[in-house]
Amino acid sequence: MAAELNIPAAPPIEGTTHLHSGKVRDLYRIDSGQHEGRLLMVASDRISAYDFVLDTTIPDKGEILTRMSLWWFDQLAGLVGNHVVSTDVPASVAGRAVVCERLDMFPVECVARGYLTGSGLLDYQRSGEVCGIPLPAGLQDGSRLPEPIFTPATKAELGDHDENVDYEAVVEAVGDDAAAELRMLTMEVYGKAHLVARERGIILADTKLEFGRRPDGTTILADEVLTPDSSRFWPADEWQPGRAQASYDKQIVRDWLTGESGWDRTSGEAPPPLPEAVVDRTRARYVEAYELLTGETF
Ligand code: ATP
Numbered sequence: 001m002a003a004e005l006n007i008p009a010a011p012p013i014e015g016t017t018h019l020h021s022g023k024v025r026d027l028y029r030i031d032s033g034q035h036e037g038r039l040l041m042v043a044s045d046r047i048s049a050y051d052f053v054l055d056t057t058i059p060d061k062g063e064i065l066t067r068m069s070l071w072w073f074d075q076l077a078g079l080v081g082n083h084v085v086s087t088d089v090p091a092s093v094a095g096r097a098v099v100c101e102r103l104d105m106f107p108v109e110c111v112a113r114g115y116l117t118g119s120g121l122l123d124y125q126r127s128g129e130v131c132g133i134p135l136p137a138g139l140q141d142g143s144r145l146p147e148p149i150f151t152p153a154t155k156a157e158l159g160d161h162d163e164n165v166d167y168e169a170v171v172e173a174v175g176d177d178a179a180a181e182l183r184m185l186t187m188e189v190y191g192k193a194h195l196v197a198r199e200r201g202i203i204l205a206d207t208k209l210e211f212g213r214r215p216d217g218t219t220i221l222a223d224e225v226l227t228p229d230s231s232r233f234w235p236a237d238e239w240q241p242g243r244a245q246a247s248y249d250k251q252i253v254r255d256w257l258t259g260e261s262g263w264d265r266t267s268g269e270a271p272p273p274l275p276e277a278v279v280d281r282t283r284a285r286y287v288e289a290y291e292l293l294t295g296e297t298f
């Protein structure tokens, strides 16, 4: 069942038509001018946790994640193309939006995992496998896998969990050739990004990519890439399998929600607003991840 979502109406942007709002991003079609027909993808400061969009926003989150994504697209340019056309965007969304190619999206969340945690860990504990891939016995939360694996998921409706599926399900959804291409690109991107992050003291435990097809048939990266919303980044010097890892994302929010706040995750009720200190610490964590990875000051 879809959880209650709480997505505020996307503010109108002149010269565009609003198409879609997800938990974090708002998508518009550009109606005229040089970029007519392109998409404007706007990252808001919204934060989601446990499939709820929280009432509280994290200042600058949209800009931090947009800049991080752009930085990664550059790092990966030798491996795979991407949908970015321009960062020249309307003033109201400056810094947190990109003009991008409108693609025919593959209906697959392309996930690569080099370490075991989250839904992968749950599947492993139930079956010894993740997405049909058998794994050795004795792995723990945070264990490094013998080698990185492709663990696709199907995109859920808004408010539902994505569902892990096996490679055969991807073949059924997109055909043999596209499935093979998506798997290959996903693992190449993970391999490269893992190395880049590792040099900066960060473990890229897993990441979720979305690909789309251009009218000419080429497959390129879309959406956001290698942000704390789509990936798990762990400080390498604190990594210790057998427990939940410290991480550069909304862990602070999750910990507060399931701990101190007194909110009951199973109640079906919306989570309470975040205290200022939790907002500040979360923002600082996102900035820290951005600065560590890119070497730039936010
Ligand atoms: P959520 O992430 O909250 O589960 P969502 O994925 O629907 O929901 P967002 O991630 O906030 O929403 O919005 C981005 C949407 O835009 C996604 O549906 C994504 O597949 C789509 N998208 C991203 N890039 C492109 C593109 N170049 N062309 C077409 N659609 C795209």
Ligand code: MG
Pocket: 022
């Ligand atoms: Mg999304």
